Amino acid sequence: MQEVRITADASGYNPNVLFVQKGVPTKLIVEGKTITSCNNEIVIPSMNKRQKLSKGETVIEFTPGNEDINYSCWMGMIRGLIKVVxxxxxxxxxxxxxxxxxxxxxxxxGCCGGGAASGTSAQEPTIYGTNISQVPTERLIKKATVSGDIQSLTIKGVGADFEPLMVVLNKGINAKIDFDLSKMDSPDGEYTLLDVSYNKVTSFKITNSKGEFEKLFQNPGTYLILNKDQLVLFFQVVDDVNNADLEQLRREYIY
Incomplete structure (x- = not known):
């Protein structure tokens, strides 16, 4: 058995690079020092693992194969790498x-509202600045516009960040989502839609910074969008998009 340790605090997961030996059963021990609305769940897509964190130690057990392992917070903005050797x-x-x-x-x-406002060291700001708690909810979460039997929305982004971070959709109405990512860094590639149990639902491609996604969601729930094993945004499907409480969704999922 081999053990590796990281800490979870207001600055993220530290260290963000770990080395493990291939084929040896492993304990990843996460010491929760400061748990925030962003770092409170660690996601390891290649293992289909989502683990809630709390103060104290949380243990995640696995046996590494041949491939390196990416992990992140549930929002995909705090990231790390486990190198397999x-x-x-x-x-x-x-x-x-x-x-x-x-x-x-x-x-x-950008994810947890850190930076100078929370007493942590300053970090490179995203399009949301260094304190996401100051960003208006309407930038972070957007409702799809329903017109007849179609609901639609355009997702944009700058650098490494998508806008919005959450899309609220109505169940039972065909969703048409357009992606205009011309201002993002290297957005092209395959994107995967997963349910909250990390079962693959479907996938789509972004080519030349443009893409389109269509799907009919029959049931309420949360769906995750991953690119290169990193969570980049998510869809929240509700019974009635007109009655969705965006502030409640923000408190529950963002900050």
Whole structure:
């Protein structure tokens, strides 16, 4: 058995790069120091794992295979990497430095309302700034517009961030979602829609920064959108989009 440890606090998950040996049963121990609305659930897509965190230690057990393992907070804005190697004894400082440089970028400040406002060190702001608690709800969460038997919305983004972060949809009405990601960094590729149990529902592609997604959601629930094993946004399907309480959704899912 091998053990690796990270801490969860207002700045994110630290360290954000870990090394484990292939084929050896592993305990990932997450020490919750400061639990926020963003870091309170760790997501490991390749393992179909979602684990709620609390103060103290939370243990996640797995046996690494051949592939490196990405993990993130449930919003996908705090990210980390577990490097899988054949032999831990052969890891050099240059290997560690290279892995840290290649690790997925994170922005705990944009996700959790960190930065100077919460006493943590300043971080690179996203389109939402360094304190998401100051961002109007209508930027973070948008309702689809229903017209007859179609509901529609356009999702945009800048840099690494999507706008909005949550789309509210009406059950039983065909959803048509357009993506205009011309101002994002490298948005092209395959995107996967999962339910909250991490079962794949469908997938779609973004090409030349444009894409379109259509689906009829029959039941209320939360659906996750992943790209390259990172959670990038999600859909909330409700009984009646006109009566959806965006402030309640914000308190429950964002901050």
């Amino acid at each position: 054949d032999n831990l004894d052969t890891i050099s400082q240059s290997d560690i430095s290279a892995a840290q440089n290649a690790a997925p970028s994170s922005n705990a400040a």
